[in-house]
Amino acid sequence: MNTKRVTAAEQVLHAARVQGRVTAAGLACALESAQLLQSPESAAELARLLNLLGELSTDNAVADELCRALEERATRAEARVAALETERHQTNAALSDAAEALRADRDRIAELEAERSRPAPVLNPVMGPGQQRLAERTMAELEATHYRRLGLNPPSVEDPHDSLLHHTYRLGHDLPEIPHA
Incomplete structure (x- = not known):
């Protein structure tokens, strides 16, 4: 167990609850935003690279190559997270607009039905x-x-x-x- 990662996750989860996120999805989004979630494949690859790095720590050329590979992977992961966050914001905005339009339509339908149900003079x-x-x-x-x-x-x-x-x-x-x- 890595206590630094556990402490970091604990702080992120606490901050999310203070912000009012209490659902599992909200807490997972907070962990993803803090880049604390990994797919099993990327976690396995990272563990493999760290083991290889530990074994080859005496060979600087191999260590430098591993560091470059890890930095490149981290850069791609950060770009993907940024793209997903942008997509989430756009989806939330579109969903908000659609919900507003539905509320306006519902209110207008209620008005028209009320007018229709009034008795004729x-x-x-x-x-x-x-x-x-x-x-x-x-x-x-x-x-x-x-x-x-x-x-x-x-x-x-x-x-x-x-x-x-x-x-x-x-x-x-x-x-x-x-x-x-």
Whole structure:
């Protein structure tokens, strides 16, 4: 066991937890970012090269070649890690944009469904605007009188603009035409 690597991994994991990463994937990303994770193949190759370096430490030419090979491998690994980090940032940005678009679409769908579920306004083509308001007021007064006779408080009268009966007096396209006499 290499205590330096264990201590380094411990510090990286502690820092990741302080940052709020508690899932296994988050902790693994922290270790990968700190370049503390290796594939079994690269770990085996590194061990082989270190053993070879230990055996050949007396021969400077072989040691120099091994050092160059290790430095080259480390440079390639660092470049790969940098490329993966850039790709992760781009993926996170794209995912964030897509999630925002989905939220906006969901909100818009909810608005449209709410509009569709509202009841259509009642339209009496025989009455004019003044007659319609008078009929609404008369019905409200009759209902209030009925409630009082039963000893109940009548419901409050709605503002005519908020009423379910309020409309713009335009005929819809789906209504039959009224013949003019």
